[in-house]
Amino acid sequence: SMCLPRWQDVIGYEERDPATMERLQLGYPRFLYHPLVEQAFATFSTESDEQVQIYSSHACAARCMAHLLSKHPGAAVELRRIPDHPATLISYPAECADDAKDYWQHAGEGISSRCAEALLEKTPMPDAAEAHRQIIERLAEYTEAPADSIYLFPSGMAAIHAALLMMQQIHSGRPTVQFAFPYGDTLKLQDKFGHRDTLFYPRGDTADMGALEVKLRDVPISGLFCEFPTNPLLTCVDMARLRNMADAHDFPVIIDETLGACINQNVLCFGDASVISLTKFFSGTSDVMGGALIVNPNAPFAGRFTELLKTLHEPEAFHPADLIQLAADSVDCRERVLQINETALKIFGFLSEHPAIEAVYYPALKDKVIYDLLKRPDGGYGGLISFVLRDAEKYTEAFYDALQITKGPNLGTSFSLCCPFTLIAHYNELDWAESAGASRYLIRISVGLEPAADLIGRIQLAIDRATR
Numbered sequence: 001s002m003c004l005p006r007w008q009d010v011i012g013y014e015e016r017d018p019a020t021m022e023r024l025q026l027g028y029p030r031f032l033y034h035p036l037v038e039q040a041f042a043t044f045s046t047e048s049d050e051q052v053q054i055y056s057s058h059a060c061a062a063r064c065m066a067h068l069l070s071k072h073p074g075a076a077v078e079l080r081r082i083p084d085h086p087a088t089l090i091s092y093p094a095e096c097a098d099d100a101k102d103y104w105q106h107a108g109e110g111i112s113s114r115c116a117e118a119l120l121e122k123t124p125m126p127d128a129a130e131a132h133r134q135i136i137e138r139l140a141e142y143t144e145a146p147a148d149s150i151y152l153f154p155s156g157m158a159a160i161h162a163a164l165l166m167m168q169q170i171h172s173g174r175p176t177v178q179f180a181f182p183y184g185d186t187l188k189l190q191d192k193f194g195h196r197d198t199l200f201y202p203r204g205d206t207a208d209m210g211a212l213e214v215k216l217r218d219v220p221i222s223g224l225f226c227e228f229p230t231n232p233l234l235t236c237v238d239m240a241r242l243r244n245m246a247d248a249h250d251f252p253v254i255i256d257e258t259l260g261a262c263i264n265q266n267v268l269c270f271g272d273a274s275v276i277s278l279t280k281f282f283s284g285t286s287d288v289m290g291g292a293l294i295v296n297p298n299a300p301f302a303g304r305f306t307e308l309l310k311t312l313h314e315p316e317a318f319h320p321a322d323l324i325q326l327a328a329d330s331v332d333c334r335e336r337v338l339q340i341n342e343t344a345l346k347i348f349g350f351l352s353e354h355p356a357i358e359a360v361y362y363p364a365l366k367d368k369v370i371y372d373l374l375k376r377p378d379g380g381y382g383g384l385i386s387f388v389l390r391d392a393e394k395y396t397e398a399f400y401d402a403l404q405i406t407k408g409p410n411l412g413t414s415f416s417l418c419c420p421f422t423l424i425a426h427y428n429e430l431d432w433a434e435s436a437g438a439s440r441y442l443i444r445i446s447v448g449l450e451p452a453a454d455l456i457g458r459i460q461l462a463i464d465r466a467t468r
Helices: 007-014 018-023 035-044 058-071 094-107 113-121 129-143 156-170 184-193 206-216 239-249 302-312 320-352 368-374 392-402 421-425 427-435 452-467
Strands: 051-055 078-081 088-092 150-153 176-179 199-201 223-227 253-256 273-277 291-295 357-361 384-389 417-419 443-446
Touching (some): 007 421, 035 113, 058 094, 094 184, 113 320, 129 150, 129 291, 156 253, 156 291, 156 302, 184 223, 199 206, 206 239, 223 239, 291 302, 320 357, 320 452, 392 452, 421 427
Parallel strands (some): 253 273
Antiparallel strands (some): 078 088, 150 291, 357 384, 384 443, 417 443
């Protein structure tokens, strides 16, 4: 996660202010190219002014090529295999650069920094079979899903992209539905790479349920995406009602369970598949990317998904060094998540009773009844909390600047992280985000392993400094 310690740093990053960007040494790998990745681009390009990217497999690069040609018919786009490696380089003219960066960000299939390092140093691929087995076994234990229904991807977005591709192959030409306000790239992936305009129901409430039911009478869809709970508003949608709609209208449901890390709740029973970013709570260290797609073997689309994944899932796209790191990171995943649950619940209690706080978003609040239906016996309400200060326009910037917690857009780390979510995720569409229920002054905290009293003290101190 990049570090943006002041409110104006966030604005500087969003506006690509040179003063901010010059100080920013690293960023989230889908948003900013890692220095080793940039070095690999330069090393494997054949001309000094050539625009290139490197993808983790030939099929990934071919999908990027197809996207660029759909936007720029006839453009001089070329694929070149990297010798003795599954990675493939794509070169393209300057007019394709923005669309290439879009694909890198939203499809999540670009090479990692470890892959880039291996390419540069020409190191042999390590044996990651044991690491792969350990990760699959952990996910199978947490989700109670069969090991052979779990597929690993190089990022959470790559898993979501695979789900979108399956929907498009099963129900070609139809729109997708995004139900409830999600993590921004999930919606943008559908908007940019979907076959039709995305049908978006931002509130995810009873009224949106009714509106979706009416829409489905006339408009067939290719599938529905939702998060449980959602990021950043922690909404918990009525999954049973969505499942009934899916069965009645023959479309698959994909549930993103990243925030529960497969440990806090059982959502797979209502989905045809779930997706999870293993970069977050599963890893906990913010030093590796990964994702998983888990097929519900008892769901209507299980057979079709399994067949399609024979070609869409490419084990070689997940670099072995990243698998080894992820396996090491996730050894204590359950213990970390359970401890974070306890700490976050205490912070929620503090915030929900604080006179300086206007609104708090947490699954233990308004959607507790729905959440509890899916909560596992030893699960909790998760480590993500969002809130808005009273008189937010006046105090939020000062509060953010004063808060002594690491500032960055990642989540699920063993150390606490804070970010002004709407500002950083929807800077160029703040009015739209607010119309969908996400205040431009929303503060999101991903709770870490620090003592609850310590974190509460830091939040109180920031409130005091902002409002004095």
